[in-house]
Amino acid sequence: MFDLRLWxxxxxxxxRIPFGPGTFGSVLGLGWCALLIASGKFWIFIAxxxxxxxxxxxxxxxxxxxxxxxxxxxxxLDEIAAxxxxxxxxxxxxxxRTGPMPSLEKFSSSWTVVLFLFVAFRFFDxxxxxxxxxx
Numbered sequence: 001m002f003d004l005r006l007w008x009x010x011x012x013x014x015x016r017i018p019f020g021p022g023t024f025g026s027v028l029g030l031g032w033c034a035l036l037i038a039s040g041k042f043w044i045f046i047a048x049x050x051x052x053x054x055x056x057x058x059x060x061x062x063x064x065x066x067x068x069x070x071x072x073x074x075x076x077l078d079e080i081a082a083x084x085x086x087x088x089x090x091x092x093x094x095x096x097r098t099g100p101m102p103s104l105e106k107f108s109s110s111w112t113v114v115l116f117l118f119v120a121f122r123f124f125d126x127x128x129x130x131x132x133x134x135x
Contacts, residue, residue: 008055008077009063015074023122025076029083030118036084038104042095049084056081079125086117 007013011028015021036048056077063075090113094102107114 003066005059005062006066009059009075011076011080015076021073021076022079022125025079026083026118026122026125028076029080030114032080033084033087034104034107037087037091037102037107040101040103042091042101045084045088045091045101049081049088052081052084082121082125083118086121090117 010016011021011025014024014028017024032048032052036045039045039048060075060078063077064070064072067074087107090110091102094106
């Protein structure tokens, strides 16, 4: 039976991919981050990041409850919502240096930063060092 809460928690179905669902969810998170950056407004980036986290906390919990599993691999909304958090420092520094929000072109042309932050996020998400693992 279709459950909208689970479908969103599973990254609109991306979490059901049988291999690397967290990585695919993180790629979707890059899209979410790019969308927030494309707004051109720092307050929208911050509000969207906070709203994404709040929605993720609620819906990932719902996904766990529905699937009756602790941290199911198919629930990837947390990866999606976390990606703007990973880029918040970069966005803030760009905003401080240039005045306006960084453009989407600046985001996409900074591919080394994007790749580094993406790989670092996936590494730490997979390894789950202390105290993340305990929480």
